[in-house]
Amino acid sequence: MAESRENKYDQHFRLDLEGAVAYTREVLDFFSKDAKLKGEEIGDGNINYVFRVWEEGGEEKRSIILKQGDSLLRSSGRPLDIRRTEIEAKALMGYDKRSIGLSPRVYQFDPVMSLIAMEDLYDHENLRKGLLAAKVYPQLSEDITTFIARNTLLTSDLAMDPKEKKKSQREFVNPDMCDITEDLVFTEPFTDYKGRNVVLPENMEFVERELYKDRDLHLEAGKLKEIFMNRGEALIHGDLHTGSIFVTEESTRVLDAEFAFYGPIAYDLGNFLGNLFFPMAYHRLVNLEEEKNLTREMDFLVWLEQTIVAVVDRFVHKWKRLYESRVTDSLYKQEAYRDWYLDRILGESMAMAGLEIIRRIVGDAKVEDIENIKDLEKRVKVERVLILTGKEFVKEGKSFKDGRDLIEGFEKAIYDTEKMEENADDTN
Structure with missing residues (x-):
């Protein structure tokens, strides 16, 4: 994954669908620079926001999941510790070491944006x-x-x-x-x-x-x-x-x-x-x-x-x-x-x-x-x-x-x- 990042991501803010696609293009070194990206919001839970981003028309089917935690609970708006996303990222990475192949692979964790970029389980x-x-x-x-x-x-x-x-x-x-x-x-x-x-x-x-x-x-x-x-x-x-x-x-x-x-x-x-x-x-x-x-x-x-x-x-x-x-x-x-x-x-x-x-x-x-x-x-x-x-x-x-x-x-x-x-x- 790319080490550089745009200044606009140096402070946390909640992504919408357009922002998730932009983040993928600007921060994650997952797709080629000229890839035409599309996305959709797929999260339906009470807590976090989940997006799928994929390359449209590419020869190889490539896609990625972005899961972001916000400082407010999605369902009720009550304040919620944003550090939970870091805990989730560390837990998932630990699973991949102790029980290989039984959890999605984590590509990157962004502590500022409270965001996990991970494997898309599109075939599950x-x-x-x-x-x-x-x-x-x-x-x-x-x-x-x-x-x-x-x-x-x-x-x-x-x-x-x-x-x-x-x-x-x-x-x-x-x-x-x-x-x-x-x-x-x-x-x-x-x-x-x-x-x-x-x-x-x-x-x-x-x-x-x-x-x-x-x-x-x-x-x-x-x-x-x-x-x-x-x-x-x-x-x-x-x-x-x-x-x-x-x-x-x-x-x-x-x-x-x-x-x-x-x-x-x-x-x-x-x-x-x-x-x-x-x-x-x-x-x-x-x-x-x-x-x-x-x-x-x-x-x-x-x-x-x-x-x-x-x-x-x-x-x-x-x-x-x-x-x-x-x-x-x-x-x-x-x-x-x-x-x-x-x-x-x-x-x-x-x-x-x-x-x-x-x-x-x-x-x-x-x-x-x-x-x-x-x-x-x-x-x-x-x-x-x-x-x-x-x-x-x-x-x-x-x-x-x-x-x-x-x-x-x-x-x-x-x-x-x-x-x-x-x-x-x-x-x-």
Whole structure:
């Protein structure tokens, strides 16, 4: 990349589409000087601005992604630490070293403009959208467990020099983004103390009973929040949902790491697992009844269940194998200690999965898996099933042993929801 830059980029300002194309031409040494460039804004998130710039009519298909952070949150305009983009850039570059080929390549980071220039994954698709369309990704469980295992264990005190780990931990202090998670995931779904929850009127009474008034649930959520806020055991992605992953049948890439910080390993694994239950609920409770191609729907659901089981099983296998080769401390190398550590991660991750499910149903950061349900009656039922699923995971997850326990918890929630409906019909 070019070292020189125009004076107009010596102070931060937010780029629009025209500005993104101009920046690419004037600052980045990616295209030839006479290339005819075009661009489009592709970001649809709540936080940052994302542009794709490409060469029009070139013999070789060349394109680049520009992701810029602003000092104001895109969705609400609230002030936000612009340093989050530097954290994301460093996280992505670290992924490329620890888990090669599982994240987009970073070409350049501009700290003044708070901008990352990175590889364009034009031949990949968003995992959330793919799962919503009942697409199968044979490589997904293999790749995502490699990503989580390597990027957490190798940045923990188990495998990293303690002084280097503490130095790295200071570089990834990310208070604004952590504050967002602490509120939206751990607190507001159970108290709505800021009045930002978005609940269907038809489910308000259900939410008040099952979430706002369940003190035992609040206790478990509080325990998990304390873990999130105080256990800086490894560098975690911090927002590892299916919308932050791009895929093909042969490839998986993780991006959107602006929430990265040193936190509990269980949060990344739990976040990913929890997000698999949104397409599970949609295809099981909505699309299976409406889809003419029932064989395709059934095949997808079988694969999705197998994937949930495989994610847990493969994570365990890879964690143990990596543990044996990279952990050297004599106390940590004990098999009993390794198994205790791993069991704790698994139990907490399954409870964290429940938090992610609940917050996506009642919070204001929705998922299209649920938002796309046109039939109100079916959506009401899906939301209730997922709320009960999340509660089961939060309250009982620490006793779960594998992915099959998660699936059984989901099935139990379907049964309990249908029993509630029957009892309501009997009283009417």
